[in-house]
Structures are given as structure tokens and as C-alpha cells.
Amino acid sequence: MRNIIKLFTAAALTLMSVASAQAQEKLIKMGSMPWEDLLPISMVTKKFLEKQGYKVEITQFQEWGIAFAALSKGDVDILASQINYITPEYWAKNKNRLEKVSTLSHGLFQGLVVPSDAPIDSVDQLNDYADKVGGKIVGIEPGTGLMAQVEDAIKAYDLKYQVIDGSTAAMTAQLQSSLERKEPIVTMLWEPSWMALKFDVKFLKDPKGVFPPPQTYYWIARKGFSAEDAHRRESLASVFVPIDDITGMNAEINDGKTMEQAVDNWWDKHADLIEKWSVMSD
Structure with missing residues (x-):
């Protein structure tokens, strides 16, 4: 009888370990800056990843240096950033431990x-x-x-x-x-x-080109993120939010909507686009 109990106990522990591992595989830890351009597109992406079956936790950072350090250490899995002109020094310092996943938006x-x-x-x-x-x-x-x-x-x-x-x-x-x-x-x-x-x-026009040209937003990730789960990577890469849509969400927030309400309103108006994202990620 004791042997049978031991076997059942071992089997239960094994199942719990597998379930825990699977839950961890489905969890995506997302970093974001609490700014009017980055937070809306982070939340749109969170909503889509959850639709695809993932659990997403967002950590907000106040400084790029802290955000990139957390990403390079694996404290978060992904982060949206404009690495060409806004954060090139942080990207250069940490890029051996990071990877560029996809383009998220363009036009900053x-x-x-x-x-x-x-x-x-x-x-x-x-x-x-x-x-x-x-x-x-x-x-x-x-x-x-x-x-x-x-x-x-x-x-x-x-x-x-x-x-x-x-x-x-x-x-x-x-x-x-x-x-x-x-x-x-x-x-x-x-x-x-x-x-x-x-x-x-x-x-004002800038004939000497002192100010950067329109910039691209990228999803960047800790090294190995894409190889671990192809579907997760494709789901993330399917998301692209036009810059004018980000402006529109911010205008709604300024007019009194919460961030969640503005994102939900955008989501409801773009059901066809979201369905295309789903097809692209399959």
C-alpha cells in the first residue's frame, strides 16, 4: 500500500511540475515605459497575446537604463523601444544579450x-x-x-x-x-x-538634419526568446499599430477616457485587423 501511495504521490508531483512548467511557458513578462506612445501599444499587444492564450504581466519602468538592464537579465522578456535614435547607447551596450523581434510601429x-x-x-x-x-x-x-x-x-x-x-x-x-x-x-x-x-x-523644417528622421518602434527581447516558442514570436511579430492610431488613443485619454477604455475602443473598431493578426501568427 505504501508503494502505491508513493507512486501516486510521485505521479502527482510530476503532473504538478509539468503544469507549472507549462504555465511558465505561457507567461510573458512585458516591460513598458509609462509614456503616451509606448503604453498604449504595449497594452494593445498584451490584449492580443492574451487572445492567443498567453498570460502577460506588465512592469513599468521610469528610466531606459533600468528597463534595458531588466531585459538583459531576463527580469522581463520583451520591451518596446526606439533603438535607432532614442536608446541607441542602451541597445549597443546590451545587444549581445538581446534580440530584435519585430517592428511594432513607425513614425515617431x-x-x-x-x-x-x-x-x-x-x-x-x-x-x-x-x-x-x-x-x-x-x-x-x-x-x-x-x-x-x-x-x-x-x-x-x-x-x-x-x-x-x-x-x-x-x-x-x-x-x-x-x-x-x-x-x-x-x-x-x-x-x-x-x-x-x-x-x-x-x-519647423530642419534643413541641417539635427533632429532625427521619423523613427521605428521595435519589440526587443532577451536572448533566446524567439527560439523558445515560435508561436509566441509570431504572435508578437503580427502586431503593428499605425502611429496615427496611437495619437488617436492618446487624444481619447486626454478627453477623459482611461487608458484601458481607449485601448478597448480601438480594439473594438479594428476587429478585422486583429483577425488578420491571428491568421498571421498561426
Whole structure:
């Protein structure tokens, strides 16, 4: 009798181990930055992977360095990033422990903006506009890539301007106030952003190419992710969210929807596309 009990116990433990291993194989640990472009596409991808039978856990990071370190150590499996211009140094440092899986979206663009009716159209004309704005460019958080690019533009174009450190929230408030009062302003903006959709501004041309061209979003993963599960890799690679759709989701969030509501609304409107993703991943 004891032998039989031992056999049943061993069999049960074996089944539990197999079930646990299978559950782990179905779990995908996703990293994301809590930003208006990356979080919506991360959540769309999470929703699709869950439709494909996977469990997805999202960990949000505040800094790229921490996110790439977690990915390279295997604390998360996948991360969406723009590795060509936004995070090239982190990619170069960790790429031997990482792999590029697929393209997720394309079109991230950032630069200097002025009101649409401003009498200038190019960065090299900004000195003619300096007196109207007191020689000031309204900035965002110091240390960001966009702030560094604006400083590079000041040097490249010999602009008689000072960049004023601040925050995205403060910049948004000042931009809205200036436009409502029909006052001149020079600031910085990016797409996808609800601000680029809502505010009547124009991006200044950049003939010297100081600001990066439109950028691509990639899913990157810890080394070995694709080889471990072909279906998981194909499911991830099937997802592509147009940049205008990301902007639209952000506009809905700005108008009062939660992130989940905006993503669900986009999902409901794109049932045919999601079905194509399912076919592509099979």
C-alpha cells in the first residue's frame, strides 16, 4: 500500500511540475515605459497575446537604463523601444544579450514648433522670430533626449535663444495659453501626441538634419526568446499599430477616457485587423 501511495504521490508531483512548467511557458513578462506612445501599444499587444492564450504581466519602468538592464537579465522578456535614435547607447551596450523581434510601429517624430500662423517655417529662420518670444524656447524636463537635440540645434543654427527647463505639463499649459491669447511661442513637440493633434502648431523644417528622421518602434527581447516558442514570436511579430492610431488613443485619454477604455475602443473598431493578426501568427 505504501508503494502505491508513493507512486501516486510521485505521479502527482510530476503532473504538478509539468503544469507549472507549462504555465511558465505561457507567461510573458512585458516591460513598458509609462509614456503616451509606448503604453498604449504595449497594452494593445498584451490584449492580443492574451487572445492567443498567453498570460502577460506588465512592469513599468521610469528610466531606459533600468528597463534595458531588466531585459538583459531576463527580469522581463520583451520591451518596446526606439533603438535607432532614442536608446541607441542602451541597445549597443546590451545587444549581445538581446534580440530584435519585430517592428511594432513607425513614425515617431519630434522637433521645434511654433503657432501655425507664425511668419517662419524653418529652424534657420528662428533668429528673425527671437524678439517676439524674448529669445526663449519653452522646454520640458531637463536631461531628456529632445532637450539635448534642441541644444544641438541652437549650436548648429547659431540661434540666439535660451532653452527654459520645465516639465511637459508646464509646457503644455503655456502652449495652450499662448495659442488662446494668440501670442507667439517657440517650444518642442512630438508625434504621436494628443497635443500635435489638438493644438494649431507647425513643426519647423530642419534643413541641417539635427533632429532625427521619423523613427521605428521595435519589440526587443532577451536572448533566446524567439527560439523558445515560435508561436509566441509570431504572435508578437503580427502586431503593428499605425502611429496615427496611437495619437488617436492618446487624444481619447486626454478627453477623459482611461487608458484601458481607449485601448478597448480601438480594439473594438479594428476587429478585422486583429483577425488578420491571428491568421498571421498561426
